[in-house]
Amino acid sequence: MKKPKASKQLMDLLNKAIAREIQVAVQYMWQHVLWSGVKGFAVKDELKSIAIEEMKHAESIAERLNYMGGTPTTKPDPINVGSNLKEMIRQDQKDEEVAIALYRKIIAVARAEDDEVTNRLFRQILADEEDHHDVFSTLLEEI
Ligand SMILES: [Fe+2]
Ligand SMILES: [Fe+2]
Numbered sequence: 195m196k197k198p199k200a201s202k203q204l205m206d207l208l209n210k211a212i213a214r215e216i217q218v219a220v221q222y223m224w225q226h227v228l229w230s231g232v233k234g235f236a237v238k239d240e241l242k243s244i245a246i247e248e249m250k251h252a253e254s255i256a257e258r259l260n261y262m263g264g265t266p267t268t269k270p271d272p273i274n275v276g277s278n279l280k281e282m283i284r285q286d287q288k289d290e291e292v293a294i295a296l297y298r299k300i301i302a303v304a305r306a307e308d309d310e311v312t313n314r315l316f317r318q319i320l321a322d323e324e325d326h327h328d329v330f331s332t333l334l335e336e337i
Contacts, residue, residue: 201307205264207300208255208312214296215252216270218289219245224275225282233337234279240333244326251319258315283333290327297323 222245229238256266274289276282297320304312 200262204303204307205259205262207303208259209267211296212252212255212266213269213271214293215248217273219248219252220270221273221275237333240329247322254315258312279337283330283337287330287334290323290330293323
């Protein structure tokens, strides 16, 4: 069976997505390791479980890109751990906003190319990112 022909634009967007998934996987994992204080105690488990989800996102997107004939990047976007809890969670909230905007765009491009699988994959991931954004926004109200 012939593989679907993805555009260079869509493959580049998937690599952009992988770079930022690796970024946040490491960022949240380090924040989980470096937590401090009473308030940090309340958020560390959340950071750990979200970091693991981001790693799974990176893997699923890389599998899809590989199937399309692209080469998944190993290079993360710049990692911003932050120096205190508030700075960390504010940065994470912003990174989730970047993800939401990028994945909406990927869904639109995948739809335009009749790529139902990429469309479905990113709809699922987008739902996770909205959930992460909600978690970080709620945490910011408390810390
Ligand atoms: Fe993600
Ligand atoms: Fe996320």
